[in-house]
Amino acid sequence: MTERTRAEAAGTERKGGGMIALIGLVIGVGLGLALHPDVPLWLQPYLPIAIVAALDAMFGGVRARLEGIFDEKVFVVSFLSNTVIAALIVFLGDELGVGSQLSTGVVVVLGIRIFSNAAGIRRKLFGA
Amino acid sequence: MTLDGVRDDDEPREEAERPAGPAAVPPAPLTGVMALLRPRASWGQLIGGLLCVLVGFAVAVQVRSTKRDTTFATARQDELVGILADLGQRSERLRGDIRDLERTKAELQRDAQGGAALEEARKRATTYGILAGTLPAEGPGIRMVVQDPRGGVHAGGLLDALEELRDAGAEVVQVNEVRAGVGTYFLDARDGVQADGRTLRAPYTFLAIGDPHTMTTALNIPGGVVRTLQAAGATVSITPRAKVTVSAIRSP
Numbered sequence: 324m325t326e327r328t329r330a331e332a333a334g335t336e337r338k339g340g341g342m343i344a345l346i347g348l349v350i351g352v353g354l355g356l357a358l359h360p361d362v363p364l365w366l367q368p369y370l371p372i373a374i375v376a377a378l379d380a381m382f383g384g385v386r387a388r389l390e391g392i393f394d395e396k397v398f399v400v401s402f403l404s405n406t407v408i409a410a411l412i413v414f415l416g417d418e419l420g421v422g423s424q425l426s427t428g429v430v431v432v433l434g435i436r437i438f439s440n441a442a443g444i445r446r447k448l449f450g451a
Numbered sequence: 452m453t454l455d456g457v458r459d460d461d462e463p464r465e466e467a468e469r470p471a472g473p474a475a476v477p478p479a480p481l482t483g484v485m486a487l488l489r490p491r492a493s494w495g496q497l498i499g500g501l502l503c504v505l506v507g508f509a510v511a512v513q514v515r516s517t518k519r520d521t522t523f524a525t526a527r528q529d530e531l532v533g534i535l536a537d538l539g540q541r542s543e544r545l546r547g548d549i550r551d552l553e554r555t556k557a558e559l560q561r562d563a564q565g566g567a568a569l570e571e572a573r574k575r576a577t578t579y580g581i582l583a584g585t586l587p588a589e590g591p592g593i594r595m596v597v598q599d600p601r602g603g604v605h606a607g608g609l610l611d612a613l614e615e616l617r618d619a620g621a622e623v624v625q626v627n628e629v630r631a632g633v634g635t636y637f638l639d640a641r642d643g644v645q646a647d648g649r650t651l652r653a654p655y656t657f658l659a660i661g662d663p664h665t666m667t668t669a670l671n672i673p674g675g676v677v678r679t680l681q682a683a684g685a686t687v688s689i690t691p692r693a694k695v696t697v698s699a700i701r702s703p
Binding site (some may be wrong): 326343344345346347348349350351352353354355356359360361362367370371373374377378384395396398402403405417422423431 | 493494495496497498499501502503504505506507508509510511513515516517527528541
Protein backbone atom coordinates (compact mmCIF):
# COMPACT_ATOMS: atom_id res chain seq x y z
CA MET A 324 0.00 0.00 0.00
CA THR A 325 1.43 3.31 -0.97
CA GLU A 326 1.45 6.29 1.27
CA ARG A 327 -1.25 7.87 -0.77
CA THR A 328 -3.74 5.05 -0.64
CA ARG A 329 -3.17 4.65 3.05
CA ALA A 330 -3.98 8.29 3.57
CA GLU A 331 -7.09 7.95 1.49
CA ALA A 332 -8.20 4.92 3.43
CA ALA A 333 -7.70 6.81 6.65
CA GLY A 334 -9.67 9.69 5.19
CA THR A 335 -12.69 7.59 4.37
CA GLU A 336 -12.45 5.84 7.68
CA ARG A 337 -12.35 9.12 9.45
CA LYS A 338 -15.69 9.96 7.93
CA GLY A 339 -18.45 7.48 8.48
CA GLY A 340 -20.09 6.58 11.72
CA GLY A 341 -22.96 8.96 11.09
CA MET A 342 -25.21 5.97 10.75
CA ILE A 343 -25.06 5.31 14.47
CA ALA A 344 -26.10 8.88 15.13
CA LEU A 345 -28.96 8.63 12.65
CA ILE A 346 -30.16 5.36 14.08
CA GLY A 347 -29.89 6.83 17.55
CA LEU A 348 -32.02 9.79 16.50
CA VAL A 349 -34.70 7.51 15.06
CA ILE A 350 -34.67 5.30 18.16
CA GLY A 351 -34.97 8.39 20.37
CA VAL A 352 -37.96 9.75 18.46
CA GLY A 353 -39.55 6.31 18.50
CA LEU A 354 -39.02 6.00 22.24
CA GLY A 355 -40.47 9.43 22.85
CA LEU A 356 -43.53 8.66 20.75
CA ALA A 357 -44.00 5.23 22.27
CA LEU A 358 -43.51 6.10 25.92
CA HIS A 359 -44.90 9.66 25.76
CA PRO A 360 -43.70 10.61 29.23
CA ASP A 361 -44.63 13.91 30.84
CA VAL A 362 -42.02 16.62 30.95
CA PRO A 363 -41.39 17.29 34.63
CA LEU A 364 -42.57 20.72 35.69
CA TRP A 365 -39.16 22.04 36.72
CA LEU A 366 -37.73 21.10 33.32
CA GLN A 367 -40.48 22.59 31.19
CA PRO A 368 -39.01 26.06 30.63
CA TYR A 369 -35.53 24.73 29.89
CA LEU A 370 -36.11 21.69 27.71
CA PRO A 371 -36.90 23.60 24.49
CA ILE A 372 -33.78 25.73 24.84
CA ALA A 373 -31.67 22.68 25.65
CA ILE A 374 -33.04 20.96 22.54
CA VAL A 375 -32.14 23.90 20.35
CA ALA A 376 -28.63 23.90 21.83
CA ALA A 377 -28.37 20.15 21.21
CA LEU A 378 -29.47 20.62 17.61
CA ASP A 379 -26.79 23.24 17.22
CA ALA A 380 -24.19 20.83 18.60
CA MET A 381 -25.37 18.09 16.25
CA PHE A 382 -25.14 20.32 13.22
CA GLY A 383 -21.72 21.39 14.37
CA GLY A 384 -20.73 17.73 14.68
CA VAL A 385 -21.94 16.87 11.19
CA ARG A 386 -20.08 19.81 9.79
CA ALA A 387 -16.89 18.92 11.64
CA ARG A 388 -17.13 15.37 10.34
CA LEU A 389 -17.58 16.57 6.78
CA GLU A 390 -14.57 18.79 7.19
CA GLY A 391 -12.61 15.88 8.60
CA ILE A 392 -11.92 17.48 11.94
CA PHE A 393 -14.48 15.62 14.01
CA ASP A 394 -13.49 14.45 17.46
CA GLU A 395 -15.91 12.42 19.54
CA LYS A 396 -14.65 13.81 22.81
CA VAL A 397 -15.07 17.38 21.66
CA PHE A 398 -18.52 16.55 20.35
CA VAL A 399 -19.70 14.93 23.57
CA VAL A 400 -18.27 17.63 25.79
CA SER A 401 -19.58 20.51 23.70
CA PHE A 402 -22.97 18.84 23.34
CA LEU A 403 -23.38 18.46 27.08
CA SER A 404 -21.91 21.82 28.03
CA ASN A 405 -23.95 23.70 25.41
CA THR A 406 -27.25 22.23 26.52
CA VAL A 407 -26.47 22.77 30.18
CA ILE A 408 -25.26 26.33 29.61
CA ALA A 409 -28.29 27.20 27.48
CA ALA A 410 -30.63 25.90 30.16
CA LEU A 411 -28.60 27.68 32.84
CA ILE A 412 -28.82 31.00 31.02
CA VAL A 413 -32.60 30.71 30.82
CA PHE A 414 -32.75 29.68 34.47
CA LEU A 415 -30.65 32.67 35.43
CA GLY A 416 -32.86 34.91 33.28
CA ASP A 417 -35.94 33.59 35.04
CA GLU A 418 -34.34 34.34 38.38
CA LEU A 419 -33.46 37.87 37.24
CA GLY A 420 -36.90 38.47 35.77
CA VAL A 421 -35.77 38.66 32.15
CA GLY A 422 -36.37 35.01 31.34
CA SER A 423 -38.43 35.49 28.21
CA GLN A 424 -36.08 38.07 26.71
CA LEU A 425 -33.01 36.02 27.53
CA SER A 426 -34.47 32.82 26.10
CA THR A 427 -35.34 34.74 22.93
CA GLY A 428 -31.73 35.90 22.79
CA VAL A 429 -30.38 32.39 23.28
CA VAL A 430 -32.65 31.02 20.57
CA VAL A 431 -31.56 33.76 18.18
CA VAL A 432 -27.87 33.08 18.80
CA LEU A 433 -28.28 29.33 18.48
CA GLY A 434 -30.38 29.80 15.37
CA ILE A 435 -27.63 31.85 13.76
CA ARG A 436 -25.12 29.13 14.65
CA ILE A 437 -27.31 26.41 13.22
CA PHE A 438 -27.63 28.36 10.01
CA SER A 439 -23.90 28.89 9.69
CA ASN A 440 -23.28 25.19 10.42
CA ALA A 441 -25.89 24.26 7.84
CA ALA A 442 -24.11 26.53 5.37
CA GLY A 443 -20.82 24.72 6.09
CA ILE A 444 -22.49 21.33 5.59
CA ARG A 445 -24.04 22.51 2.36
CA ARG A 446 -20.71 23.76 1.05
CA LYS A 447 -19.06 20.45 1.84
CA LEU A 448 -21.81 18.28 0.38
CA PHE A 449 -22.75 20.22 -2.70
CA GLY A 450 -19.83 22.56 -3.15
CA ALA A 451 -22.17 25.52 -3.28
CA MET B 452 -8.71 6.59 16.94
CA THR B 453 -7.95 7.30 13.39
CA LEU B 454 -7.83 10.99 13.94
CA ASP B 455 -4.41 12.25 13.23
CA GLY B 456 -4.35 14.82 15.95
CA VAL B 457 -6.65 17.15 14.12
CA ARG B 458 -8.90 18.56 16.68
CA ASP B 459 -11.23 21.42 16.69
CA ASP B 460 -14.24 22.01 18.69
CA ASP B 461 -17.25 21.88 16.57
CA GLU B 462 -18.09 25.49 17.06
CA PRO B 463 -19.14 26.97 13.77
CA ARG B 464 -16.40 28.90 12.13
CA GLU B 465 -17.32 32.49 12.07
CA GLU B 466 -15.92 33.12 8.64
CA ALA B 467 -18.67 33.85 6.16
CA GLU B 468 -19.02 32.36 2.71
CA ARG B 469 -15.45 31.78 1.86
CA PRO B 470 -14.82 31.48 -1.82
CA ALA B 471 -14.73 27.87 -2.88
CA GLY B 472 -11.30 27.64 -4.38
CA PRO B 473 -10.26 24.74 -6.53
CA ALA B 474 -8.59 23.12 -3.52
CA ALA B 475 -11.89 23.03 -1.67
CA VAL B 476 -13.76 21.10 -4.34
CA PRO B 477 -15.76 18.57 -2.35
CA PRO B 478 -16.47 15.03 -3.31
CA ALA B 479 -19.69 14.38 -5.20
CA PRO B 480 -22.66 14.81 -2.87
CA LEU B 481 -23.68 11.17 -2.85
CA THR B 482 -20.29 9.71 -1.99
CA GLY B 483 -19.96 12.33 0.73
CA VAL B 484 -23.24 11.28 2.28
CA MET B 485 -22.42 7.61 1.96
CA ALA B 486 -19.05 8.08 3.60
CA LEU B 487 -20.78 9.98 6.36
CA LEU B 488 -23.23 7.19 6.99
CA ARG B 489 -20.76 4.33 6.94
CA PRO B 490 -20.88 2.73 10.38
CA ARG B 491 -17.74 2.82 12.43
CA ALA B 492 -18.03 1.53 15.95
CA SER B 493 -16.05 3.03 18.75
CA TRP B 494 -16.88 4.24 22.22
CA GLY B 495 -17.03 7.82 21.07
CA GLN B 496 -19.41 6.86 18.31
CA LEU B 497 -21.64 5.00 20.71
CA ILE B 498 -21.75 7.90 23.12
CA GLY B 499 -22.54 10.24 20.23
CA GLY B 500 -25.31 7.88 19.18
CA LEU B 501 -26.60 7.84 22.73
CA LEU B 502 -26.71 11.62 22.76
CA CYS B 503 -28.67 11.49 19.52
CA VAL B 504 -31.12 9.11 21.16
CA LEU B 505 -31.46 11.68 23.92
CA VAL B 506 -32.08 14.52 21.46
CA GLY B 507 -34.65 12.54 19.49
CA PHE B 508 -36.37 11.54 22.69
CA ALA B 509 -36.41 15.09 24.01
CA VAL B 510 -37.71 16.49 20.72
CA ALA B 511 -40.51 13.96 20.56
CA VAL B 512 -41.49 14.55 24.18
CA GLN B 513 -41.33 18.31 23.84
CA VAL B 514 -43.36 18.36 20.62
CA ARG B 515 -45.93 16.21 22.32
CA SER B 516 -46.19 18.39 25.39
CA THR B 517 -46.34 21.55 23.26
CA LYS B 518 -49.19 20.10 21.25
CA ARG B 519 -51.10 19.14 24.36
CA ASP B 520 -51.66 22.58 25.86
CA THR B 521 -50.55 25.58 23.90
CA THR B 522 -52.42 28.23 25.86
CA PHE B 523 -50.54 28.31 29.13
CA ALA B 524 -47.50 26.14 28.50
CA THR B 525 -45.61 28.94 26.78
CA ALA B 526 -46.83 31.71 29.08
CA ARG B 527 -44.35 32.98 31.59
CA GLN B 528 -44.85 33.54 35.25
CA ASP B 529 -45.89 37.19 35.13
CA GLU B 530 -48.42 36.55 32.35
CA LEU B 531 -49.90 33.71 34.33
CA VAL B 532 -50.13 35.93 37.40
CA GLY B 533 -51.98 38.53 35.34
CA ILE B 534 -54.43 35.97 34.00
CA LEU B 535 -54.98 34.61 37.47
CA ALA B 536 -55.63 38.08 38.88
CA ASP B 537 -58.16 38.78 36.11
CA LEU B 538 -59.95 35.55 36.82
CA GLY B 539 -59.95 36.28 40.54
CA GLN B 540 -61.51 39.70 39.97
CA ARG B 541 -64.13 38.30 37.66
CA SER B 542 -65.12 35.53 39.99
CA GLU B 543 -65.29 38.05 42.84
CA ARG B 544 -67.64 40.22 40.80
CA LEU B 545 -69.77 37.28 39.81
CA ARG B 546 -69.89 36.15 43.42
CA GLY B 547 -71.18 39.63 44.34
CA ASP B 548 -73.86 39.29 41.68
CA ILE B 549 -74.81 35.92 43.07
CA ARG B 550 -75.11 37.39 46.57
CA ASP B 551 -77.37 40.21 45.32
CA LEU B 552 -79.58 37.84 43.40
CA GLU B 553 -79.76 35.42 46.32
CA ARG B 554 -80.85 38.24 48.59
CA THR B 555 -83.52 39.37 46.14
CA LYS B 556 -84.72 35.80 45.78
CA ALA B 557 -84.89 35.34 49.54
CA GLU B 558 -86.89 38.56 49.94
CA LEU B 559 -89.26 37.59 47.19
CA GLN B 560 -89.82 34.20 48.77
CA ARG B 561 -90.29 35.60 52.25
CA ASP B 562 -93.15 38.00 51.71
CA ALA B 563 -96.39 36.47 50.69
CA GLN B 564 -98.22 39.68 49.84
CA GLY B 565 -95.78 40.49 47.09
CA GLY B 566 -94.63 43.68 48.82
CA ALA B 567 -91.00 43.02 48.04
CA ALA B 568 -91.79 42.15 44.46
CA LEU B 569 -93.72 45.39 44.14
CA GLU B 570 -90.89 47.32 45.74
CA GLU B 571 -88.42 45.68 43.38
CA ALA B 572 -90.57 46.41 40.36
CA ARG B 573 -91.00 50.05 41.44
CA LYS B 574 -87.31 50.43 41.91
CA ARG B 575 -86.68 49.02 38.48
CA ALA B 576 -89.37 51.20 36.93
CA THR B 577 -87.76 54.27 38.51
CA THR B 578 -84.34 53.27 37.17
CA TYR B 579 -85.68 52.68 33.70
CA GLY B 580 -87.72 55.87 33.83
CA ILE B 581 -84.64 57.89 34.72
CA LEU B 582 -82.60 56.24 32.00
CA ALA B 583 -85.33 56.68 29.42
CA GLY B 584 -85.83 60.29 30.45
CA THR B 585 -89.48 60.05 31.55
CA LEU B 586 -88.71 60.89 35.20
CA PRO B 587 -86.90 63.86 36.71
CA ALA B 588 -83.63 63.04 38.39
CA GLU B 589 -81.04 64.58 40.63
CA GLY B 590 -77.58 63.64 41.77
CA PRO B 591 -73.93 64.63 41.58
CA GLY B 592 -72.80 65.83 38.18
CA ILE B 593 -71.64 68.83 36.20
CA ARG B 594 -73.05 71.92 34.59
CA MET B 595 -71.46 72.91 31.33
CA VAL B 596 -72.26 76.23 29.71
CA VAL B 597 -71.27 76.84 26.11
CA GLN B 598 -71.32 80.55 25.25
CA ASP B 599 -71.50 81.03 21.53
CA PRO B 600 -71.30 84.73 20.71
CA ARG B 601 -70.15 84.16 17.10
CA GLY B 602 -72.62 81.44 16.23
CA GLY B 603 -69.88 78.98 15.44
CA VAL B 604 -71.36 76.03 17.28
CA HIS B 605 -73.37 73.69 15.14
CA ALA B 606 -75.37 70.55 15.72
CA GLY B 607 -72.29 68.37 15.33
CA GLY B 608 -70.51 70.10 18.20
CA LEU B 609 -73.47 69.63 20.53
CA LEU B 610 -73.83 65.98 19.51
CA ASP B 611 -70.13 65.45 20.20
CA ALA B 612 -70.55 66.99 23.64
CA LEU B 613 -73.53 64.75 24.39
CA GLU B 614 -71.72 61.63 23.18
CA GLU B 615 -68.64 62.51 25.20
CA LEU B 616 -70.77 62.92 28.30
CA ARG B 617 -72.43 59.57 27.68
CA ASP B 618 -69.05 57.90 27.14
CA ALA B 619 -67.86 59.37 30.42
CA GLY B 620 -70.74 57.70 32.21
CA ALA B 621 -73.40 60.43 32.31
CA GLU B 622 -76.68 58.74 33.16
CA VAL B 623 -78.97 61.71 32.69
CA VAL B 624 -78.31 64.68 30.41
CA GLN B 625 -80.34 67.79 29.77
CA VAL B 626 -79.48 70.36 27.11
CA ASN B 627 -81.24 73.66 27.77
CA GLU B 628 -84.85 72.54 28.07
CA VAL B 629 -84.42 69.23 26.25
CA ARG B 630 -83.94 66.00 28.14
CA ALA B 631 -81.56 63.83 26.14
CA GLY B 632 -82.80 60.32 25.50
CA VAL B 633 -81.88 57.45 23.25
CA GLY B 634 -83.54 59.07 20.23
CA THR B 635 -82.27 62.60 20.73
CA TYR B 636 -81.06 64.30 17.57
CA PHE B 637 -79.49 67.66 16.77
CA LEU B 638 -80.25 69.52 13.59
CA ASP B 639 -78.83 72.76 12.23
CA ALA B 640 -81.62 75.28 11.86
CA ARG B 641 -81.71 78.87 10.65
CA ASP B 642 -81.88 80.41 14.09
CA GLY B 643 -79.81 77.96 16.13
CA VAL B 644 -79.88 74.23 16.61
CA GLN B 645 -82.94 72.04 16.74
CA ALA B 646 -83.00 69.20 19.22
CA ASP B 647 -85.91 66.78 19.28
CA GLY B 648 -88.00 69.32 17.43
CA ARG B 649 -87.31 72.23 19.79
CA THR B 650 -85.04 75.08 18.93
CA LEU B 651 -82.04 75.60 21.20
CA ARG B 652 -80.40 78.98 21.42
CA ALA B 653 -77.00 79.85 22.80
CA PRO B 654 -75.84 79.74 25.49
CA TYR B 655 -76.20 75.98 25.55
CA THR B 656 -76.38 74.60 29.07
CA PHE B 657 -75.65 70.92 29.63
CA LEU B 658 -76.75 69.38 32.91
CA ALA B 659 -75.29 65.91 33.32
CA ILE B 660 -75.59 63.50 36.23
CA GLY B 661 -72.69 61.12 36.69
CA ASP B 662 -69.19 61.11 38.08
CA PRO B 663 -68.16 64.81 37.87
CA HIS B 664 -64.45 64.13 37.80
CA THR B 665 -64.64 61.58 34.99
CA MET B 666 -66.88 63.78 32.87
CA THR B 667 -64.77 66.88 33.39
CA THR B 668 -61.63 64.99 32.45
CA ALA B 669 -63.28 63.47 29.39
CA LEU B 670 -64.50 66.83 28.13
CA ASN B 671 -61.14 68.49 28.70
CA ILE B 672 -58.85 65.99 27.00
CA PRO B 673 -56.56 67.60 24.39
CA GLY B 674 -58.32 67.65 21.05
CA GLY B 675 -61.57 66.80 22.78
CA VAL B 676 -64.96 68.43 22.91
CA VAL B 677 -63.98 71.58 24.80
CA ARG B 678 -60.99 72.28 22.51
CA THR B 679 -63.14 71.75 19.43
CA LEU B 680 -65.85 74.06 20.68
CA GLN B 681 -63.29 76.69 21.61
CA ALA B 682 -61.79 76.42 18.14
CA ALA B 683 -65.27 77.18 16.80
CA GLY B 684 -65.29 80.42 18.76
CA ALA B 685 -67.24 79.33 21.82
CA THR B 686 -66.30 79.69 25.45
CA VAL B 687 -66.94 76.69 27.65
CA SER B 688 -67.22 76.63 31.41
CA ILE B 689 -67.63 73.44 33.37
CA THR B 690 -68.62 73.41 37.02
CA PRO B 691 -68.83 70.18 39.01
CA ARG B 692 -71.75 70.11 41.42
CA ALA B 693 -72.68 67.88 44.29
CA LYS B 694 -76.32 68.11 43.24
CA VAL B 695 -77.59 68.61 39.73
CA THR B 696 -81.33 68.68 39.23
CA VAL B 697 -82.60 67.55 35.86
CA SER B 698 -86.26 68.50 35.69
CA ALA B 699 -87.01 68.28 31.99
CA ILE B 700 -88.65 65.04 31.00
CA ARG B 701 -89.45 63.26 27.77
CA SER B 702 -92.97 62.21 27.09
CA PRO B 703 -93.14 58.45 27.09
